[in-house]
Amino acid sequence: MNFDFKGNKITATALLALALGVCVVAGREFAGNAEMDAVFPAEGFQKKMLSDYFGGLKGHPMDTPVFVQEGPEPGGSVLILGGTHPNEPSGYVSAALFLENARVARGRLFVIPFANASGFANTLAQEASPNRIRFAVLDGSVRTFRYGSRDTSPVVMWPTPDIYIHKSSGQELAGNESKNLNRAYPGDPEGTPVERLAYGIMELLRGERIxxxxxxxxxxxxxxxxxxxxxxxxxxxxxxxxxxxxIGQGIDMRLEPSPKNLHGLSHREWGDFTETMPILMESANPSQGRLRGRTDEALALSGRDKAYLKAAGLGRLFVPYDENGKPLEQRVARHVTAINVFLETLSLFDEPNGVSVENMPGYGEIVEKGVGAYLRKPNRESNGKPN
Ligand SMILES: [Zn+2]
Structure with missing residues (x-):
């Protein structure tokens, strides 16, 4: 048998070059995931970083932008945190809507749109999630937000322990919860990256007397x-x-007291370890549910899924559900309207600490015109990037 050594060498060299080319393209895309989505703050917002409140985050991939706008009249301080779980888009899109539209008339408004920045850099394994969602802005341009993971990126936290022990309570949870920001409060200045992030948020709550x-x-x-x-x-x-x-406005809402024996969550530890009044809100997102079928950008945006329609028919869901699905604009409209109602209620309950925010769209406006109508054109320099 004749062995064509020269021919094999050429083939091997060509394959090696091809493999290296694929590595460069894939590596660049992977590295690009660590870059934060652009946001375009409304006039009056100033940008800080969470590391301004806790220096242990400086230069770390868990550091994240904090935006603050102070109104002309004195009052209290409110924080809106989006992106604790980057696979729950109504949370960070609602925070972005406040950041890009709010005009503070009284008090101070703090917005952290991407709380767990590292969770935006990856999607959860075996979930087949889309890696982004897009909105058409009024001038025809497109705004993109990443669809990420509930967990901190494995690039930042590795390996995952079998059991996660919550430090201040000793509570034991499944190991993957060690990467979940909403099991990490009150955090630890010397702890894991997500415990340091949680500690930074606690320092902001305390330092700014939210x-x-x-x-x-x-x-x-x-x-x-x-x-x-x-x-x-x-x-x-x-x-x-x-x-x-x-409920009086026609927006059905459940109210749940924060369980006292469930630790690490914002609605428990923010209240136990700071002076703030914590509120956690949940909208309904079929693209993160267990019953869903094909998981893509369309599902994340429309919430329409035939398996969920069937489950609704069988009485298995905790929310009304029909062929219209659960559109993202409806989910965002719920969060934005609820925050506005909370601010009005705060001014009635605790007048000196009232915060008044103007120029936010109403429920009907967001549902009718869509989220894109209230996002800014990407034609100014973004203020959202950490550097
Ligand atoms: Zn969540």
Whole structure:
């Protein structure tokens, strides 16, 4: 048999070059995932970083932008946190809507659109999630937001322990919860990256004396705590009044007290370890549910899925569901309207600490015109990037 050594060498060299080329293209795309989505703050917002409150985050991939706008009249301070779970888009899109539209008339408004920045850099394994969602802005240009993971990126935290022990309570949870920002509070300045991130958020709450703080989430339609407000005992009375007002406006909402023996969550630890009144809110997102079929950008945006329609027919869901699905604009409209109602209620309950925010679209406007109508054109320099 004749062995064509020269021919094999050429083939091997060509294959090696091809493989290296694929590595360069894939590596660049992978590295690009660590770059934050652009946001375009409304006039009056100033940008800080979370590391300004806790220096241990400086230069770390867990550091994230904090935007603040102070109104002409003195009042209290409110924080809106989006992106605790980057696979729950109504949370960070609602935070972005406040950032890009709000005009603060009284008090101070803090917005952290991408709380767990590293969770935006990857999607959850075996979930087949889309890696982005897009919105058409009024001038025809497109705004993109990443669809990420509930967990901190494995590039930042590796390996995952079998059991996660929550430090301040000793509570034991499944190992993957060690990467979940909403199991890491009150955090630890010397701890894992996500514990340091949680500590940084606690330092902001304490340092800025935040009166009322929102953590915006989504949950599966088959999960009992959905289309719901979860409130710490200190914020329960305020939340009850806001819930009644929302129901009066035709927006169905459950109210759940924060369980005292479930640790690491914002609605528990923000209230136990700071002076703030914590509120966590959940809208219904079929693209993160267990019953869903094909998982793509269309599902993340429309929430339309025939398996969920069938489950609704069988009475298995905790929210009303029909062939219209659960569109993202409806989920965002719920969060934005609920925050506005909370701010009005706060001014009634605690007048000196009231915060007044103008220029936010109403529920009907967001549902009718879509989210893109209230996002800014990407024609100015972004202020959202960490560098
Ligand atoms: Zn969540």
């Amino acid at each position: 009166t009322l703080a929102f953590d915006l989430h989504e949950a599966s339609p088959e999960y009992p705590v959905v289309e719901a407000i979860v409130a710490h005992e200190r914020s329960l009375e305020l939340a009850a009044a806001a819930t009644m007002e929302l």
